[in-house]
Amino acid sequence: MQHDYPTPAHGTRVVVSPAKVVLGSGAITELGDYVELYGRKALVVATQQIFDIHGDRVLETLQESGIETAVYTDVRPDPTISNIEDAYELWRMEDCDVIVTLGGGSSIDTGKAVGVLANNSGSIRDFAVDKAGYEGVPNPTPPLIAVNTTAGTGSEATRSIVVTDDEASTKFLIVSQNVVPDVAIEDPELTLSLPQSHTAFTGIDALTHAIEAFVSVKSYSVSDDYARAAIRRIADSFPKAWANGDDVEARTEMMIGQLQAGQAFTNSSVALVHGMARPLGAQLHIPHGLANALILPYVMEFSAMAAPEKYAEIARLFDVASETDADRVAAKKASDAVLELCTDVNLSSYLDEFGEVPDRETYLDIVPKMAQDAVESGSPDNNPRKPTKAEIEDLFVTIYDDALAPDSTRRTSGSS
Ligand SMILES: [Fe+2]
Incomplete structure (x- = not known):
């Protein structure tokens, strides 16, 4: 077996992960015990929708542990600079000392960004990769506990923050080991309430993380192991969790799979799919996972020739190729x-409800800007x-003709 270890010649690698992962049905009831270890007053960060569903349970467990709370529930699905500034203002005014996020990537990223502002001077834009570079956050965030309600972005395990600059219609990235949460609460029962569309979006996002981490030029033995485990779990459990949202076993597998996918990409990287998904999502106002789903099969097809052994292994993990098949086959x-998995979970059909797809001519006008944004994000450099x-x-353009246009193959060939 060929090993790909970090060596003195190529530099060492830092393997990041939340310090503690509390996993299993009912984990939410232990939140207060963990917050108590870190502080006395928590800023709880959530979207209003998620807080309406799970907020009472969170406040109850915090109260039982004697933790005071301030609650910010204005997080938007793609958190903006003003979300972060408003939440930080509440943190400061209320003199909090521990951040608790409730939700998926949007809430977690808002919480991480509040933590950046709390312990560093500057505006949040100053810490973006295009300005400050990687590891551009000098000081660690205050204690950060992420209660995950999706499966998912894996943000509770990562060193990255995605922020929407709504004035510029772009997203920017902050990447630093100083923003990795201290505790991740992974309670699959919290994902039972996810609507089917969000199960589809978050599931494909997790799969994209695992695949991109696996084929990235930054991948190596440790991240590859996380990625393999994640791909196998997600390939098996995603259609089950989508078809039956109450299937606790499938939800648990997805929660573990998306955590491992987060651990994979934060210790390797994402690549071209995410580079393209950020501008596509920002321009068409479609959810991040849906943008990934529209792009992923085409980028895999485009990239396979450069790393056939990796793509062959993905096919084997999906059980669509055998050990005796040559890698190139x-x-x-x-x-x-x-692509078949995306069809099975009916992903393209969600464009009817969630997308704002322009006509072809208007789309072609924004293609150069989206491509430029993708290049500038740096993610395409990680592609094999x-x-x-x-x-x-x-x-x-291929994605528009094949997956976005109302009469395209993918939009007219859903599973139902
Ligand atoms: Fe993602």
């Missing part, structure tokens, strides 16, 4: 397996086949 089956800007533009 097996690799070609990986994108088809993902590094694309030119023109190739990214071509991919965006």
